[in-house]
Amino acid sequence: MDILETIREYGNYYYAIVFAWTFLEGETFVIFSGVAAREGILDLPTLICFAWLGSFLGDQLYFLIGRRYGARLLLRFPRWKPGVDHALSLLKRYSTGFVLSFRFIYGVRNFSSFAMGMSGLPWSRFAMLNFIAAGVWAVCFAGAGYLAGMALQHILGDLATGFGLLMLAAFLIAILVLFKMSRRRPAPPPEPVVTSRNVPAQAE
Template sequence: MLDVILPFLHSLSGPPAYALLFALLFACGTGAPINEDILLLAAAALTLQGVFDPIPLIVVSWFGLIAGDAVTFALGHRYGARMLRKPWAARIVPPARLESLQGTMLRYGPAYIFVVRFLPGIRTMLFFAAGSLKTRYRHFFVYDGLAAAIELPLLVYGVRYIGGRWQEITGWVKGSGTVLTIALVVALVAAFIYSRMRRAKPAKPAP
């Protein structure tokens, strides 16, 4: 699906591009079969080509991510396991996994929602599980919102730092699993911090 979406997104500019990105990220949060991480990497790379500006991209992406996550959380909060009796809902969170996911959330508490934002592939199920445990809405918005506010700037400026290699990295993420994707996020964060430290370091005086 992304093979069709990304060229179309590249062809847009201004409000239509931001609107489409918001809709796609919202869909990701509600369980659509779209790789959220590749989409964000590609969107960040499009700041190098003038399709997006970094700050508006971060803001729009933040709202798109939180809105989609909030829908899944709210469904879990309101309907819980009862909803999973419906076949279409069971595709989002298989009933057999809900108990295990609930156990994870109970073990680590509401703060685990912060970690969930950095766990590709299982975000939707874990947000649903958190909602089904009647986690407070304010905890959800604080932890998920804070994690996204950290993730997005580091991702956007990390991709801008590595420049033209974004396509190579996007292809690598597409074939990787959760652990490798997390490693990529850590690498981008490290690259961003390193670049900032180098720029902040005062130049040595000439002899």
């Protein structure tokens, strides 16, 4: 069965799935849902609202877990510490900018809300900035799927329905996955500094 037809059969219940998925993460899911909205299967503003709410509440929960249980959880799961430390260093360096953008930063997204809960960041300030950031995130990813579907439909006309839009969604998801899997190349080791101490004496 076509995935778009499956979404159509779920009807309004699909928005609850969007909420649950974005509560955890769900960029690729929101992109595909944006494509479905272009097909008229979903309502784009409603999709954005549910993605916004799910993302916002998910990170609020992780923030509260970090505030209340952060130290104990790090003792139990020490492998989390590098990610938490990195998120905290970015928070210290960029402050408001980091809270607004952490959803878009691969490698620290999963630890950011938890780490900020362990910091001295007030709950009310995080909630306000997190609400704004979740809205921007939902609009960006749902809108990306919607606009990409519109572009394909404009180019291919009636051929860009059903299977065509499904393939477009798969392409967008593949690009996002490849981006996430990419790693920054390690910086080359610094060249040794030549001083009078490490230059061998020339024979006379």
